[in-house]
Amino acid sequence: MTTLREKQREKRGREILDAATELISARGYEETSMENIAGQAEVGVATLYNYFGSKLELLHALFDRYIDEQLEEGRVVIENPPADVVEGMAALFSAYADGMARRMPKKLLRELTAVAFSRQFSYGKDTLSQKMRLRDQCRDLMEHYHARGQVRQDATADEAAMLCYSAISIPLTLFALDFGVTLEAAKESMRRNLELALTGLAPQGGTR
Known part of the structure; x- marks a missing residue:
């Protein structure tokens, strides 16, 4: 059972992350x-360091929260998957994109992406395991369709999930980094890429 003290600490931690989100979105990571x-969270500096030992640790926590929120968006699709594999995979990645647009300011996304691939994060290695949690959720959904014969049996669900995850990476990244790609355009491009990828994964002698 969670104690009152633990609940208060969790609440304060969320407030600090909210404050960091607001400031980094407005000023940038290096300038914050x-x-x-x-000051933004209305806590003492010593208190802040009691929660997060460094700015880098705080950024890790922001990235973790972002992944957690994306997984929560995807869980809705996992729990009630569409009948068709293309529609299902498109629904999953559209849920990620919708959640990204609703919860994460574009500037913060750019800052997270830039820092995630910086030397501080071992040029992407430190965040790979966090991002692979999304790939794992994709695999869980693919296992549903694989078991129903909608994916060729000589390809594992893990292989099919990796192909789908790769197929959506560029459209989603272009939207996230604000390269002039709208949310709807990104979702349409992801769906088209998934359709092409999954056509190659269709059972031999049949269709999806």
């Missing part, structure tokens, strides 16, 4: 100090 974040 821990002192700035403490």
Whole structure:
């Protein structure tokens, strides 16, 4: 059972992350100090460091929260998957895109992406395991269709999921980094890429 103290600590942690989100979105990661974040969250600097030992640790927590929110968006599709594999995979990645648009300011997405591939994050290695949680959810959905014969049996659900995840990466990244790609255009491009990829994964001698 969660104690009152634990609930208060969780609430304060969320408030600090909210403050960091607001400031980094407005100023950028490098221009935002821990002192700035403490002031925005209305906590002492010592208290902030008690929650997050460094700005890098705080950024890791922001990235974790972002992944958690994306997984929550995808869980709706996992629990009630469409009958068709293309529609199902498109629904999953559209849910990610919709959640991204609703919850995450574009500037913060750009900052997270830039820092995630910086030296501080071992050029992407430190965030790979976090991002693979999304790939794992994609695999879970693919296992549903694989078991129903909608995917060729000589391809594993893991292989099919990786192909689908690769197929949507560019459209989703172009939208996230604000390269002039709208949400609807990104979702349409993802669906088309998935359709092409899954046509190649259709059972031999049949269709999806």
